[in-house]
Amino acid sequence: MEKSEPGETTREKLQLVFFDLETTGLGQNCEIVQLAAVSGGHSLNLYVVPQCRIQPGAAKVTGFKVHKRKLYLHHQLVFTNSLKEVLVSFIAFLRMLGHPLLIGHNIRCFDCPLLARALDKLDLRAQFESSVSGCVDTLPMAREMLKNSDLQSFRQENLVTELLGLNYKAHDALEDVRALQTLLLTGQAQVLSMQ
Template sequence: MECSAEASERKFLLEEAVEAISLNEDSQQQEGIHASTDTCWQKKGSGRAYNSLSDKTTYKHSSLPHGKDLKSLDLKSDLEKLFLDKLVPNSKKLANLASSQANESLNMTIATKAPKYKHYSASSSLSYRVSSAVLQKNEGYSYVSEVHESSGLSPGTETLKRSLKLNRKRDRKSTVSKTREGKKTTSASEEEKKFQEFWNGRLEHPDQEEIPEVMEIDKFDKEAITVAPLLVFDLETTGLSRSSDIIQLAACSKDSTFDTYILPSQPISKEATNITKITVRGNNMLYNSKPVNFKYPHQALTDFITFLSECSCKPILVGHNIKRFDCHILYNALRFYNMYSEFCSHIIGFVDSLDVFKHVVPGS
């Protein structure tokens, strides 16, 4: 296999050398500025070429006046000075330009034969694996049968069928990739792949949540607590989980009240609808099948903070069983919109009426 790979390398290197010599001879016989291949004049992404040797084209320039060619004697003389004085003398150096796609393709083929995670570099089979990759790149998939035949073995009927099928598939793919439609398909698939990688990165660990740092709790001012007004509040949500959205936020004190409906970003469960009588149909929010005015979460939370700031003193928020449910829902919403710090600056704290009842009436 190694001998076959070396022979294949010598054959293709010889073909490249002969082609380079013929190009150099043609360039030495010509004078002035010439385009050796049409690809030098391709418009990027168009797939249409202009043959500078035959001077035949029907292409209309999208960025030039009336779509016609640019004509200027002064510009022509400046370009001739640039090309003839600087670029033409160094044409042999500038002509050795190539794409790295062939090398990347070969590297990918070698990686399939000798994966890095297997550490074949310390194995004696590495040379055979690299040789097989070189043969597959140069000769196609029929190299297996050719190596068997050169070793005095049967090329294998099924092996020949398989290699012929793979070679046809590779030739068909190569032909399509050179067309304009093939390039568009490749570009679209690359964009889709990038988009998929982006979302996979965001959803890599959907069941994990970042645990915030432990916040420093300020000591309560006894005098402030004694004069602080009590503000009773309650939430209605889309479900019973702590990741539910708020669909209604209400609060009241002796002097003022606050009530607003909030359009959720997730569907309302049947259990929640049976309790709250709130439903969402399209962009409409209904209570008892009647439309109600609603706000988006950010605006609703902003209005609630404004309502708290208008209190004469920082209030204490009171709710029933809020320690297990309501506080977590409200905290998640405030943290999501980066409003938690501002919210905390307008209140003293929370009181769970359920714990108060248990303390006042033990065993209830």
């Protein structure tokens, strides 16, 4: 991470990138189907035809289906890239933003290990790690900050509905990251206005 000059805060220099994955399931051997990231007005949204079968529960939640080696989302054909092309594009996106901080909901236990496994498989982990300053999982942060609230669930979709009064197309990685960016930046603005 870059060192700050006296009087400057690291927060002023550090870009935030919100990211999410949609996958073939929830198990340790699942694969990436969609990778999305946003930072302010910049966005990345890429799809991969997975090598393994999409589990029925995941297909029902996400709307993804593979037929004859083509990927469909809600019965619409989507343009896909190889996993390597998706990961190289993600690394380029991160580098364009200059060593950002990655932010996601429930990424510590799910998205980051899956991403690390894919990066290792394609020998891209060192390039990825040199492109980011770190990762922040908003799930434990939300649990801590809202522990005295009457929220029944800390799932991202529930947080967006309860705290912002918004509904969105959850389980679409691009919609998820846009909603998380709105949630975090709105929450940050509310905290700063109370100071």
